[in-house]
Amino acid sequence: MQIKFYNTPEPEEFKDISHDRPNFLDYQPDLVLLEKLHKKFAGHKKLIVIGHGGSITTFAGLYGALKSKSTKKAFLVSTNDPDYLSEVKAQTSPHDTIVVAVSKSGETVTQLEALLQFIDYPLLIVTGAAGPLAEIAHQLKSEVVIHPPIGGRFSGFTEATLVPAALCGFDVEKIVKGGAEWLVKFNETNPAYEAASMFAQLEGQGVVDVFMPFYSSRLFPFSNLIVQLCHESFGKEGKGQTYFAHEAPESQHHTNQRFFGGQKNIAGWFISSQNSQTDLTTTVPENLTDIPLKEQTLSVLDKIPLQEALQFEREATIDDAKMNDVPIVDMQLEELSEHHLGELIAFWQMYAVYSSLFRAVNPYDQPQVEASKKISFSRREKFQGKL
Template sequence: MINLKFYNYNLSEAKTPEFKGETPFINLSPNIKEIIKDFSPYKNYKNYIIIGNGGSNTSFDSFWTALRSASINKSATIVTSMEPDYLYQVKSKNPIKDTLVIMISKSGDNVGALESLFFFNEYKKVIITSKKGTLFELSNKMGWSVIEHPQVGGRFSGRSAVGYGPAFLLDLDIAEIEEGAKNALQNYQKDNNDAIKLAKFLYDQEVNGNVDIFMPIYSHFLEGFSHLITQLIHESVAKNGKGQTILAVTAPESQHHSNQRFFGGPKNMIGVFMTVRDSHQSAKINLPKNCQDVALRDGKLDILDGRDLNESLKFEAQGTMKNAEEEKIPLAHIELDKITPFSVGELLVFWQFVTFYSAVLRDVNPFDQPQVERSKNISFTLRKEVKL
């Protein structure tokens, strides 16, 4: 379950904004049994190299970072760059006989990803792409297996073979992730739901000149979501001179650098904090008796003896939030009850809806990315101009 609370902000009525276009991410209805059937022939590999950019990897990265456990004896490497030294490092850690390469590209013409793909010529490959375009034609020529990419933009495609396929191969419970996602799909289409509330909060703050968002994430396991959320908000909302910039950082590490920007920099930044209420395991500090009288700030080390570390993590987040409240900085707090496959599915869909509503409130198209395409075209022209 996802809980939302605001500080230094009074929310007016949050009605669902009207959108007359198609909403492919809402209409997406993945067949989990079919995904499992399509990917089962590749289940026995120990290592998986996923090549792709943006939406081709961010949902899977969110699943994998949140849900991988010590009992999973497999590895996943996400390749997002053609940097030679990095590619050689990846190859050295992934023996050919134990490794499957998966390239994901809806358009099939991601030049950088294709370059990385050819670096792994000798590896077994599976391709996720549309049934047209360069990558599809290439797959036919090379005899590579193709699994169809749904007709939905990559950043909204997590609930499909794009996100669920690699997650299944890495032994994650994709059926339970989808159950959480379906639950969220129902909840976040209702009036006055938390996704529209957060979208309205962000919109109101932008109107007030707060164009930067500080988003500390107080869980190592939710770090993957920082990339997905950044992509969703930037690529879907930042158009026609509108939109906000997200600084998504791992916390409490962020308190040792980015708190200075949050509190001491330009007064155009708001907070969106993400925390988890309950951990799966408990851990308490056992302080040696002879150390308890050592001075610590304005007290002694003995206040740490027997302290529950999950409680301490909460104190770290609460300290920064209370500071923001004192400084009158508008703040939203998103709290997950616990990290499970179900809650990860909920969180995925929550942010998809926050993004969708944010774009609609600004009267921009949630599903295109014109400036992204322009940069890709320029980089391809530069390649053509340099003769080998």
């Protein structure tokens, strides 16, 4: 993974943080179990994954990037929206679909409501040893995988993410190894630490928005994970930046106006892959080559690989930012493979922890997330006449 910084402050010198070592750094998933589950459910051609936040965002990113390799068509459920759930039910059946429900606590209400719509499907539950979801699994005699004591947004290298990844036929060992190559650097200087230092300094200078254009349709599904890691980890106690992601180059046709023409309180974080999974080249038919286009003709597009054309768009926006003194990061994966995606996940986990430490906040809680959950549950109690 290549990471370049432009118009950013110098990073602070690395300080020993071994006393703040996160528990997710040393976790070792059960690869033997994951292979057994892959074989056991190989006959199911469809997969429904039900979860919220960190229980689904890392897998959503992996599936989005690797779905051309997947042995199963996956449906991601992170809502109790009846219209969406009806669509999923219409495209699946208990005969060809395995449902994986992931929740560390097992008491996320909207997840339970969604799961109950698929209660007659074969179920595989990833949850803690106790809780409503564990009890459902016990009553239905469903298979259970214990969720380790690691918060959802940091569970990318645990069974919470790797169970559905293994069921899709992804090489989970390569995902873990790719991540390990970054996680082992936690207590030494590394690009995640440097980036966290720079962006903490930028926040102190009034840069409170971070625009994240993804120049890869395959990588964009990682945006929810990245936003969650940033917002839940260090968006607290009146601190933290707002990270907002858009697919590019589409974003150039609206958010570039805000990026370059709006308030000067914004930085950019460009995410892309050096290589696409498919090769397409523009071919201009002979009878169209002379059509005028921007003081040229349409022939100027002929024989340009689309991956090159996509990078032209990215490079142009980066150059514009550099000329306008906008702070930016240019992050590029070498390719969309399990190993490199593992690196990406590990980078953002580390970035979230470092960013929290720079702001002196707890990386692992999310108190404001919990408050609205209590309010919405009381609405259900009131609906049932229990309040």
